[in-house]
Amino acid sequence: MPQSSESIDPAFIDPATNELRLALELAATEQIDLSSPTFATTVLPNLLHLVGSQVGGLVKQHRGTWACCPWVGDMTDVPTQLIGDVIDRSHSGTMSTQLSDGWCITAMPSNVQTSSTGNQLVASSALVVRLGEAELGDSSESNSRIRRITCAAELLATTLHRIETHQRQQRRIEQLSAVLASAAKWQRLDDDEKLLKEIADTATQLLRCERASIFLWDRRRSKLIGRPALGIKGSSLEVDDDAGVVGEVLRSGERKIWNAGSDDEARVNRKVDATLDFRTQSLVAVPMSRGQDENKRDELIGVFEAINRVDGDFDEFDAVLLADLATHAAVAIESLRTRRRLVESRDRLVNDAASSSPLVGNHESVENVRRSADKVANTDLSVLILGKNGTGKEVLARHVHYESKRRSGPFVAVNCAALVETLLESELFGHEKGAFTDANQTRVGKFELASGGTLFLDEVGDMSPGGQAKLLRVLEEKVVVRVGGSQPIPVDVRVIAATNQPLEELIRERRFREDLYFRLNVVSLTLPPLSQRGDDVMLLANHFLKQFCYQIGRQVPTWSEAAKSAMRNHPWPGNIRELRNTIERICYLTSDDIIKSDDLSLTGANINRDGGICRIDMPIELSESTKLFQVEHIERAIQSSGGNMTDAASRLGLHRSNLYRKMRQLGMPTSGE
Numbered sequence: 156m157p158q159s160s161e162s163i164d165p166a167f168i169d170p171a172t173n174e175l176r177l178a179l180e181l182a183a184t185e186q187i188d189l190s191s192p193t194f195a196t197t198v199l200p201n202l203l204h205l206v207g208s209q210v211g212g213l214v215k216q217h218r219g220t221w222a223c224c225p226w227v228g229d230m231t232d233v234p235t236q237l238i239g240d241v242i243d244r245s246h247s248g249t250m251s252t253q254l255s256d257g258w259c260i261t262a263m264p265s266n267v268q269t270s271s272t273g274n275q276l277v278a279s280s281a282l283v284v285r286l287g288e289a290e291l292g293d294s295s296e297s298n299s300r301i302r303r304i305t306c307a308a309e310l311l312a313t314t315l316h317r318i319e320t321h322q323r324q325q326r327r328i329e330q331l332s333a334v335l336a337s338a339a340k341w342q343r344l345d346d347d348e349k350l351l352k353e354i355a356d357t358a359t360q361l362l363r364c365e366r367a368s369i370f371l372w373d374r375r376r377s378k379l380i381g382r383p384a385l386g387i388k389g390s391s392l393e394v395d396d397d398a399g400v401v402g403e404v405l406r407s408g409e410r411k412i413w414n415a416g417s418d419d420e421a422r423v424n425r426k427v428d429a430t431l432d433f434r435t436q437s438l439v440a441v442p443m444s445r446g447q448d449e450n451k452r453d454e455l456i457g458v459f460e461a462i463n464r465v466d467g468d469f470d471e472f473d474a475v476l477l478a479d480l481a482t483h484a485a486v487a488i489e490s491l492r493t494r495r496r497l498v499e500s501r502d503r504l505v506n507d508a509a510s511s512s513p514l515v516g517n518h519e520s521v522e523n524v525r526r527s528a529d530k531v532a533n534t535d536l537s538v539l540i541l542g543k544n545g546t547g548k549e550v551l552a553r554h555v556h557y558e559s560k561r562r563s564g565p566f567v568a569v570n571c572a573a574l575v576e577t578l579l580e581s582e583l584f585g586h587e588k589g590a591f592t593d594a595n596q597t598r599v600g601k602f603e604l605a606s607g608g609t610l611f612l613d614e615v616g617d618m619s620p621g622g623q624a625k626l627l628r629v630l631e632e633k634v635v636v637r638v639g640g641s642q643p644i645p646v647d648v649r650v651i652a653a654t655n656q657p658l659e660e661l662i663r664e665r666r667f668r669e670d671l672y673f674r675l676n677v678v679s680l681t682l683p684p685l686s687q688r689g690d691d692v693m694l695l696a697n698h699f700l701k702q703f704c705y706q707i708g709r710q711v712p713t714w715s716e717a718a719k720s721a722m723r724n725h726p727w728p729g730n731i732r733e734l735r736n737t738i739e740r741i742c743y744l745t746s747d748d749i750i751k752s753d754d755l756s757l758t759g760a761n762i763n764r765d766g767g768i769c770r771i772d773m774p775i776e777l778s779e780s781t782k783l784f785q786v787e788h789i790e791r792a793i794q795s796s797g798g799n800m801t802d803a804a805s806r807l808g809l810h811r812s813n814l815y816r817k818m819r820q821l822g823m824p825t826s827g828e
């Protein structure tokens with residue numbers, strides 16, 4: 156039974172259309188899109204042939220004009236006005252075909268647009284086919300041909316749409332990988348200018364445009380500052396934060412696209428073009444946000460803009476890509492700012508720490524030591540500091556640290572004499588949880604703590620033989636293994652050791668390992684006793700005087716001549732520590748504007764020394780008086796052994812480590828611990 160051709164899909168019954176369908180399937184499989192030469196040389200001629208023509212092609216809108224591309228045959232008399240009408244009609248929802256002067260024009264639905272009535276396919280191009288004059292006369296033949304052309308246009312549109320979708324997905328994948336690779340690179344940059352330039356260059360490449368620029372928002376001045384300042388040498392590009400498309404983005408927080416010819420000219424800020432001698436043809440701009448504030452609002456830091464797409468207009472696809480870049484760019488800019496703030500505050504802290512323990516002294520012997528210390532500071536050579544107790548070995552070690560490239564790393568001091576052998580290993584190398592009875596937590600050792608910085612091993616001559624062997628191994632292998640652990644942990648530490656003991660003598664007596672001595676003593680610095688530093692006594696005294704008076708908020712007193720002379724003549728067996736303690740007592744226990752020689756002999760609250768006998772003023776509780784007596788007794792023992800703790804301990808009939816424990820119990824300072 157004959158059927159009306161209106162109700163049957165012509166593609167189903169028409170072998171030529173089926174042939175066309177197959178040809179387009181093939182084109183889709185092989186990804187032959189409009190830009191492919193194969194499309195112009197094979198697919199299009201084949202398509203025209205199947206609809207009985209040799210002239211025709213696709214006509215597209217391009218920047219307000221019509222472009223025939225690709226096209227086969229003669230282009231004269233292409234009815235561009237009519238093509239525009241057909242495409243415009245299809246915008247209003249009616250897909251249409253129109254005949255005129257021997258041409259058949261069919262709008263090709265291509266992209267999806269969202270309207271108030273829902274999604275609809277809209278056309279931005281048309282299939283234009285030249286018909287023979289003779290055939291146009293026969294209306295039934297002409298109708299079936301027109302149906303075939305319409306069907307070809309639809310099939311072609313679907314195929315191109317598929318190819319385009321596939322290509323867009325492909326491009327999106329490539330772009331996202333490129334965005335991620337760039338973002339990783341941005342995170343490593345630590346220079347503002349370089350980072351912003353790199354971000355702009357990446358956007359230029361990925362969006363195939365002439366320029367890209369980041370406008371950072373200066374809220375206070377209501378300005379946007381263009382970085383990099385497009386073509387402006389030595390100055391910056393500033394625009395009002397409500398001007399042009401960039402201003403629109405800031406106000407709305409949404410991405411915006413502007414293309415010359417199809418969008419309102421008044422939206423563009425042509426003043427910037429005039430300043431830069433540049434012509435903006437197309438533009439896409441997106442907000443840059445550092446994240447959301449507590450009210451879940453985006454905190455805008457600026458706008459990212461790309462200008463003049465090289466091959467056509469910007470579309471939503473470009474806007475999405477730029478928004479991706481903007482997200483990563485905002486993170487990179489913010490994290491660089493945060494890193495810079497952290498580095499600045501770290502540097503401030505390091506400078507404060509460095510200036511809190513200056514190496515005071517102008518005496519030639521001190522100058523020599525300072526010169527040598529400065530010379531070795533920037534090497535990683537091991538340094539051994541020699542000198543009597545209280546001569547400033549730790550101060551010198553800190554000086555070397557703060558003069559070295561490790562100054563922003565940690566400075567960790569360990570008093571080896573205060574550690575009994577069983578504790579030494581865990582203290583220096585750390586321990587794992589459960590390594591021994593009291594090991595309730597994993598503990599990081601001093602070597603790990605000092606990684607990237609300096610480890611100061613004070614009183615190294617007092618280290619036990621077992622401790623010496625373990626220390627030597629770590630110094631040689633540069634790895635530590637925590638007690639109870641098995642994992643070697645690499646450590647990057649510069650070791651500075653100090654002792655008041657004659658190490659060479661200890662080596663002869665087999666109390667100190669020679670190999671460890673050579674490891675530690677790559678460079679040795681010897682600090683002279685205070686009694687050999689001439690005028691440095693008063694220099695140091697005045698330094699401490701200012702320091703303590705500042706701390707307690709008192710006016711700095713002056714010296715009486717008698718007091719000065721007593722200071723200069725005193726032998727200072729306890730060296731600079733003794734001097735410091737003396738000045739501390741003066742500051743706390745006197746109130747006169749002038750320091751008299753009598754003031755120098757003050758020793759402590761409630762205690763008066765009287766020919767070596769302690770007299771404790773009443774009233775005071777028995778337990779307190781016992782404590783004060785012990786403090787005084789230990790102080791005297793240390794002083795009379797010239798600060799040598801081992802000696803002081805034996806005078807008191809104690810083991811050295813017990814002496815330290817007792818001192819801690821009494822609240823006495825245990826230097827360098």
Ligand SMILES: Nc1ncnc2c1ncn2[C@@H]1O[C@H](COP(=O)(O)OP(=O)(O)OP(=O)(O)O)[C@@H](O)[C@H]1O
Binds near residue numbers: 515542695
């Ligand atoms: N050159 C110096 N300038 C300023 N202060 C100093 C100087 N030398 C030492 N001091 C101060 O003297 C005290 C003792 O210094 P330090 O602890 O460095 O001496 P040490 O030789 O390491 O002592 P010990 O042998 O007992 O460990 C500290 O309070 C320190 O600040």
